[in-house]
Every structure is written in structure tokens, then in C-alpha cells.
Amino acid sequence: MHEIKMPQMGQSVEEASIVAWFKKEGERVEAGEPLFSIQTDKAEVECESPVSGVLRKILLDPDVIVPVMTVIALVGEPDEPLPTGVPPCANVPLALGGKVAETLPAEQRSVAPRIAPPEAGRPVFASPRARGKAEEIGIDLAMVRGSGPLGRVTEADVLAYAGSVSAKRVTPTARRMAQAAGVNIASVEGTGVRGKVTKADIAAVVSRPDVVQKPTPDVKAAGGVKRIPLTPMRRIIAKRMSESKSSAPHYYMTVETDMTAAKEFRAKTPYKPSFNDLVLRGTVLAIRDYPGVNARWAVDAIEQVEDINLGVAVALPGGLIVPVLKQAQDMSLEEICNACKVLVEKARTGKLLPDDFTGNTFTVSNLGPFGVDNFTAIINQPDSAILAVGLMKDRPVAIDGGLCIRPIMKMTLSSDHRVIDGALAAQFMARLKEIMEAGQF
Numbered sequence: 001m002h003e004i005k006m007p008q009m010g011q012s013v014e015e016a017s018i019v020a021w022f023k024k025e026g027e028r029v030e031a032g033e034p035l036f037s038i039q040t041d042k043a044e045v046e047c048e049s050p051v052s053g054v055l056r057k058i059l060l061d062p063d064v065i066v067p068v069m070t071v072i073a074l075v076g077e078p079d080e081p082l083p084t085g086v087p088p089c090a091n092v093p094l095a096l097g098g099k100v101a102e103t104l105p106a107e108q109r110s111v112a113p114r115i116a117p118p119e120a121g122r123p124v125f126a127s128p129r130a131r132g133k134a135e136e137i138g139i140d141l142a143m144v145r146g147s148g149p150l151g152r153v154t155e156a157d158v159l160a161y162a163g164s165v166s167a168k169r170v171t172p173t174a175r176r177m178a179q180a181a182g183v184n185i186a187s188v189e190g191t192g193v194r195g196k197v198t199k200a201d202i203a204a205v206v207s208r209p210d211v212v213q214k215p216t217p218d219v220k221a222a223g224g225v226k227r228i229p230l231t232p233m234r235r236i237i238a239k240r241m242s243e244s245k246s247s248a249p250h251y252y253m254t255v256e257t258d259m260t261a262a263k264e265f266r267a268k269t270p271y272k273p274s275f276n277d278l279v280l281r282g283t284v285l286a287i288r289d290y291p292g293v294n295a296r297w298a299v300d301a302i303e304q305v306e307d308i309n310l311g312v313a314v315a316l317p318g319g320l321i322v323p324v325l326k327q328a329q330d331m332s333l334e335e336i337c338n339a340c341k342v343l344v345e346k347a348r349t350g351k352l353l354p355d356d357f358t359g360n361t362f363t364v365s366n367l368g369p370f371g372v373d374n375f376t377a378i379i380n381q382p383d384s385a386i387l388a389v390g391l392m393k394d395r396p397v398a399i400d401g402g403l404c405i406r407p408i409m410k411m412t413l414s415s416d417h418r419v420i421d422g423a424l425a426a427q428f429m430a431r432l433k434e435i436m437e438a439g440q441f
Contacts, residue, residue, distance in 0.1 A: 008068045009045060015236070023035055029075065031049055032048050035055070130144075170190070250414050251415055253429055254374060257408065259436065265278070271337060279411075287428075293415070293425070294361050297384060308328045310324065311362065311380055312340060312364060313364065313366070316347065316348065363380040364386070364389065377414050385413055385425070387414075
């Protein structure tokens, strides 16, 4: 029996969720054939089966976030027996402990169990140990008040709550079904392991003629508030940005850049690079002169990276994605222009590969096309800096004692003060401004 695990999509990706399974239990899958798609904080990616066989058991429902390398399915031969203790329904993760966990290698037994989506009402920020303990004893994390940093729920909070209430064991899928149907879980008798309420139990209750299902809440009846469930991408973006803002001491530096020479350069360039392409090329040239900004915090050291891998922020309907231009220091402006077009198109059509959005060392985010004059961006870790580019527009400026109109663009650098001191950031921004104003690309 082959274990299918949640793949590791880059060093910075710690957890992901299933978007869809392309095969049903009992269907045959060939090695290299798409088996499922996953959602990370960066993109939706189709994943191929590493082996051929029959999909014997799906162990993870869609839209449930789990740590990478968690076992999510079993593939084997039609008559091959399942490991002892494999749960009878698909909404129970494999690595929860007991007999099932005992069938795994030692290094797999410590994998945290899957993380249930938060109950409607508020997001839940909890440590992996807290989530594991809550799943083990059947605690709804949305009911626990956190005492950790920024209200994060700790294992101690879960244990304290468990001691004050009689918690009912419920699978995450059953809890969502009960909430949608208006079923009081406390009145449902569980038929799962140790009395755990399963989706089958909720389905049986909902099908009874004496149960009146709760209608979908009317937006007007709720005081004009429309609740939009979090997508896996939005949930993980929120987590990543919160972690970046709370862990990295941000500071900001803005310069105004006269884009006259850049406009003239672009006008006479046959392949017509975008102004964002010019900013990307200028950023590469400035990093060459000040490589200290192309670095990352490593707790006990600062790692200065030789390759300049530019993250290019792209806005999508479901959130923000950052494909990466690898080894941009070796690219000409035209090569940057062409590579950027390919990455942006792949991002917008959902065709990015894992290698396309990993390995960033410096990120550029441009909201100028949206009419934004100036803004500050949150650092895209593991980077230590991000450049926020605003709208280029004609503004009055004083030149040689006279008033002139020039196309001015504002650029703001957000830096991690653990890695980049103010003087270095100022030197980098001055050099970038010099490159852009000289039209030296």
C-alpha cells in the first residue's frame, strides 16, 4: 500500500489544503496522472500520482488545511488489505494516533493532525499543539479564548477550556454540515470512534421529516452584513501577512522619481517594455550595487543571497500571488520583459508550477495601474524588503528656481530592520532613483 502525502511546495510552505480530487475511491490512477489539486498561500497546483494503482482510500476532505507531508490518501491493488485502523470514512486524517498512527514510520507519527476550518464567526489563530489537542479531545477552537501573542490559542488554553465544559467529539465535516443545516450537535448521538459525531450522523438527522433545516441567512435580516467564507488562499494569506508584520520590524522609506528619461527610453525601445519592467530592471541594477538588501533573516545569522530572484506581485480575484523571476541578475531588460509576461499569464490562468513561485529574495509590488499614488507593503518573507510602486503622473516640481511639470512616480521600500539598516536602505533607494531618472536600463 502506497501512502500519498501532502507535497512540500517550496521551503516556505508549511501547510496546504485539497481543492479537488480528480479520482474517486476505487478508481484506477496511473503514475504521472493528475490525482488532486492543492491550494497553498501562493497558488493552486495540480499534483500527479507518484505511483500506479487503485485509489483505495481518501483521507482528507477538500478545504481542510493540513501540514505538508501529512498522509492524505492510500493507493494500492484492488484486493490489497488496508492498514489496520484506517478510518471507514474520508473525513478522518490518517495521522491522528492510535492503531493507524502505529502503522506509520516513527517520523510520521509526530505530524500534526489536520486543522479544521474555523467556525463561522471569526478566524482562529492557534498553535499546532493547540490544534492537535483540540482535535484529539473534540474541542471547537472557535470557542476557546487565546492567551498567546495576538490572541493566539495555546495548548494550555485548550486544556483549560476542556476542563470547564463537557466537549462533544465531532468531525470537522460534521460540524460544518450541522452549522449549515441548523442542527444542534449536542442532541446528535455519534456513531464514530468513542462516540464521535460523523457526517453520516448529521446526514441522518437532516433527512428526518421532523427536522426543519435552517434557511440560508438573508443579508438584509443580518443587518446588511454579508459573510464571505474564507478560501484556503485567503486564509493562508492572512496567516502569512500577520506573521510577517508581527515578526519583522518594518520601517518605510519613500522617494519621488522623475520618469522623464524612462519615458523617453521606453518610447524608442522597439519591444516596448512596461514601466513595471523598467522598475524591475532598475531594481536588479541597484541590488547589484547594494547586495545587502538581497538578504534574509536566519535567526542566528543573516544570509546574503547571490542570485537575485525577483518576486512580482500579481493581483488575482481570490488574492495576491507572487511568481518569481529567477536569476534576474543574468537577464537583460528584454528578457525580463518576456519572462514577466509569461509568469503573469500563468498566474492569471492558474498554470504556475511550484518552481514558479518559490525562491524569492526581493519583491516588487506595483499598484500604479490601479491609480494608487503611494502605499506601504508588507514584506513577503523570507525576503527582507519589498518595493511598493505607485502611479506615475504629471506633478509640479521646482527645477533651478522655476516651476515645471514632470512625470513623477513614488516608490516606497519596506525593510526588515533586523537585516537592513536605514543607511543601507537609503543608499539603495538613492541608487534606484538615479538609475530610473537617468534611463540607464
